[in-house]
Amino acid sequence: MFKNITLALAITFVSFTSYAANFVEGMHYVQVTEKPATKQPKLTEFFSFYCHNCYNMEANYIADIKANLNKNIQFDTKHVDYMNSEIGTEVMRSLAVINHLKLGSTMNQAMFAAIQGEGAQHGHNHGAPGDDHTPKINNRDEIKAVFKKYGIDTEQYDAIADSPETDAKLALWRSQQREFYIDGVPSFVINDKYKVNMDSIRTLGQLIDLINFLSLKTG
Numbered sequence: 001m002f003k004n005i006t007l008a009l010a011i012t013f014v015s016f017t018s019y020a021a022n023f024v025e026g027m028h029y030v031q032v033t034e035k036p037a038t039k040q041p042k043l044t045e046f047f048s049f050y051c052h053n054c055y056n057m058e059a060n061y062i063a064d065i066k067a068n069l070n071k072n073i074q075f076d077t078k079h080v081d082y083m084n085s086e087i088g089t090e091v092m093r094s095l096a097v098i099n100h101l102k103l104g105s106t107m108n109q110a111m112f113a114a115i116q117g118e119g120a121q122h123g124h125n126h127g128a129p130g131d132d133h134t135p136k137i138n139n140r141d142e143i144k145a146v147f148k149k150y151g152i153d154t155e156q157y158d159a160i161a162d163s164p165e166t167d168a169k170l171a172l173w174r175s176q177q178r179e180f181y182i183d184g185v186p187s188f189v190i191n192d193k194y195k196v197n198m199d200s201i202r203t204l205g206q207l208i209d210l211i212n213f214l215s216l217k218t219g
Helices: 052-060 062-067 086-100 104-116 140-148 154-161 164-179 204-215
Strands: 029-031 042-047 074-079 187-190 194-196
Touching: 042 052, 042 164, 042 204, 052 062, 052 104, 062 204, 074 086, 074 164, 086 104, 086 140, 086 154, 086 164, 104 140, 140 154, 187 204, 194 204
Parallel strands: 042 074
Antiparallel strands: 029 194, 042 187, 187 194
């Protein structure tokens, strides 16, 4: 279901200024739509709270990526729908609530931990003795219990999760998942037009340079 990216990403920092790197369309990135790029430079991360690589990315690298983006780039997150289930939709709604309330990485990591277990961001051995694949979150009440620990009461959560705005947001995420060919996560789409080929990325610096490079493309 989730792409096994080599995002142990030998992730080391190399220079963030080397636009000297030769980024090649079809190798480092692909164009995913014929529509014009957004006028406002933007970076969208498509991910899933069920994805171990996504948890690793959130816990260890997203802050550094955001800190080294060109200052005019807007950052957004969208949850994929690979599960096509009631609980999958509820988990998508939880990200919509997080984004609406601008709760950011703290709440994202709380949801990752609630679903995958503490420590999963450091790696996950599916063959380890005693490895438990039992879902940690099974319904909205359990999601709301996670949010309540961070001061979000159940009424406020329900009001946002069930709002027309959230319904529209989930419809957009599903539509863009198909339009942008999001077949693995985490995936990064720049200006709603260019998708990073994560298999080509070897360092965090290279990823950031590529995102900044693509943010300037208007074609």
